[in-house]
Amino acid sequence: MPVPWEALIPFGLVTALFGAAGTLLNVSKRAQNQGKPPRYHIDSWEEMMMDRDQRLTGHARKQTSEPVAPEGFETSSVWYTEKTQ
Amino acid sequence: MNSFHPGESSSHPFREPAPLPSSIPKVNELGATSAPLKSAAFFIGAYCKEFNEDFMLCKAENRDPAHCLKEGRRVTRCATDLISKMRENCLQQFEAHWNCLELNNQEYPPCRKPERVLNKCMFEKLGLVKSIPGTTPGQTPIHEVENPLYGRMQK
Numbered sequence: 001m002p003v004p005w006e007a008l009i010p011f012g013l014v015t016a017l018f019g020a021a022g023t024l025l026n027v028s029k030r031a032q033n034q035g036k037p038p039r040y041h042i043d044s045w046e047e048m049m050m051d052r053d054q055r056l057t058g059h060a061r062k063q064t065s066e067p068v069a070p071e072g073f074e075t076s077s078v079w080y081t082e083k084t085q
Numbered sequence: 086m087n088s089f090h091p092g093e094s095s096s097h098p099f100r101e102p103a104p105l106p107s108s109i110p111k112v113n114e115l116g117a118t119s120a121p122l123k124s125a126a127f128f129i130g131a132y133c134k135e136f137n138e139d140f141m142l143c144k145a146e147n148r149d150p151a152h153c154l155k156e157g158r159r160v161t162r163c164a165t166d167l168i169s170k171m172r173e174n175c176l177q178q179f180e181a182h183w184n185c186l187e188l189n190n191q192e193y194p195p196c197r198k199p200e201r202v203l204n205k206c207m208f209e210k211l212g213l214v215k216s217i218p219g220t221t222p223g224q225t226p227i228h229e230v231e232n233p234l235y236g237r238m239q240k
Contacts, residue, residue, distance in 0.1 A: 036187055040240050046191075049119040056118055063187060065121035065179065067169040069114035074105070078098035 034061045112158045117168050123191055124183040124200075125171060127215035128207055133163035174210040178203040193228070195237050200228060 029038050039046070039061075050060040055076045057064055105111070117125070130137065140156040147153075171179050182203045185196040193200065207213045220226045227233065 037190070039190055041190070041238060046119075049122075053118040056116060061187075063118045063120045063183065064116065065118070065168065065172060065183065066116035067165045067172065069116035073114050073116070075102055076100070078100050081095045081099045083093050083095050 034059065036061060109154060110158060112161050113165065115161055115165050115168065120183040120187045120191060121168070121179070123186055124179060124203070125168060127217070128171065128211075128213045129164055129167055130218075131213045131216065132167045132211075133160060136160045136163045170211060171207070175203060175206040178206045189237060192237050194233065194235065197228065204228075 030036065032038070039050070042050070053063065054060045055073060056069060115122075122129075136156070136159045140153060140160050143153040143156045178199065182196060182199040185199045186192070189195040204215050207215075215228065217226050217228070
């Protein structure tokens with residue numbers, strides 16, 4: 001009796017579509033993080049450092065090892081304030 | 086003193102454009118971002134130990150930012166000096182290590198190979214050794230263990 005290959009089509013479809021969805025998600029995440037895997041388990045210290053990286057380079061994931069900061073870095077920090085009354 | 090005042094976040098975060106007064110000596114801020122700093126962390130600890138300790142002791146006295154400006158300037162200058170020296174002497178190994186860190190959530194365990202290469206270069210050129218404070222005396226430090234049990238943090 002010949003192999004029922006039509007029965008294997010759904011398996012192939014499911015695998016291919018799971019793979020496509022996963023790949024799309026991975027590519028989207030990497031595109032948001034400049035080609036690198038996203039950061040996870042970020043605590044307040046890391047958030048602060050990533051905000052500092054943003055002030056130094058313009059993007060939270062872009063890194064540079066220059067010894068001296070660019071002009072305007074000293075005054076670029078922001079304070080999140082709250083109005084009471 | 087007992088009434089409730091509901092708060093609301095302001096629509097614009099506050100930014101102070103005025104620089105420090107000219108009576109305070111100007112020191113250029115360190116331009117290295119988080120991954121190179123993490124890579125150089127233990128070397129900054131070894132090279133700038135006295136200045137760092139001074140600063141921490143000063144902060145322990147009084148948390149007011151104005152109190153520790155002088156010690157802070159010394160820390161910044163020392164760290165800037167070390168980063169310049171590292172870039173001058175061991176640029177390839179330094180870049181390799183912090184690029185590896187960036188690909189691994191800035192965790193040390195996956196990047197031991199580039200780290201060993203960097204440590205060797207730093208020891209040869211600048212005489213600095215990475216030592217983890219607080220390791221029990223008999224134990225090998227974790228960065229020298231050949232086949233560690235634990236790897237990177239699970240996502």
